Amino acid sequence: MKKTIQVTINGRTYTEDVEPRLLLAHFLRENIGLTGTHVGCVIGECGACSILLNGRLVKSCLLFAPQADGKEILTIEGLAANGALHPIQEAFVQCYGLQCGYCTPGMILAAHYLLMKNPDPTEEDIRKGLEGNLCMCTGYMQIVEAVKEAAKKLK
Ligand code: FES
Ligand code: FES
Incomplete structure (x- = not known):
């Protein structure tokens, strides 16, 4: 059964219905379309999927999307401001x-x-x-x- 989650990503709030076992990395890439979060090992070793969750560095392949419910995420797409590189x-x-x-x-x-x-x-x-x-x-x-x-x- 899908679960409705609300997540603020790079300052914009999204409400999405997700499978409980959907990985946060896949949620960002496939549901939200933010493909700057890369997926490598999917076992927490490579760091390609790193994001900030409520200001802390986490590996998004080690979390399920529902674990981000009510939280704030920064991905690489949110770092550049007004088209200028950070x-x-x-x-x-x-x-x-x-x-x-x-x-x-x-x-x-x-x-x-x-x-x-x-x-x-x-x-x-x-x-x-x-x-x-x-x-x-x-x-x-x-x-x-x-x-x-x-x-x-x-x-
Ligand atoms: S994909 Fe390698 S740590 Fe997440
Ligand atoms: S893995 Fe190619 S630049 Fe780091």
């Missing part, structure tokens, strides 16, 4: 912090969460903050540089 997005472009881009939305949201909690992170803080997000392409150096640059831009 400073973290700019820093990733500037520092070559992405190649194929599959990990990038989750990586940027993890960086956003880290910089909200710690605006002046050390390299170790950055590596620890991003340890739940895997990248198969970059070797991580450029991602770490991008987060350092983003921290400067956000000061």
Whole structure:
């Protein structure tokens, strides 16, 4: 039996009927059409599906859509304002912090969460903050540089 949920995503409220076992990642992509939330491992290992739920970084493949009922979500689509890239997005472009881009939305949201909690992170803080997000392409150096640059831009 479907359940009606109400979720605010990137500032807009949606009311949807969902199967109780629908994954939150699939809800965002298929019901809402926000395909910037990527799906990789579906077991909580890769971080491609990372989003902010009520301000906390979570892996949306580990939650069912009804668990977001009444809550607020930020996806990568909500980070850019008025068509302009967010400073973290700019820093990733500037520092070559992405190649194929599959990990990038989750990586940027993890960086956003880290910089909200710690605006002046050390390299170790950055590596620890991003340890739940895997990248198969970059070797991580450029991602770490991008987060350092983003921290400067956000000061
Ligand atoms: S798809 Fe969610 S952590 Fe990999
Ligand atoms: S840029 Fe390809 S997985 Fe990270």
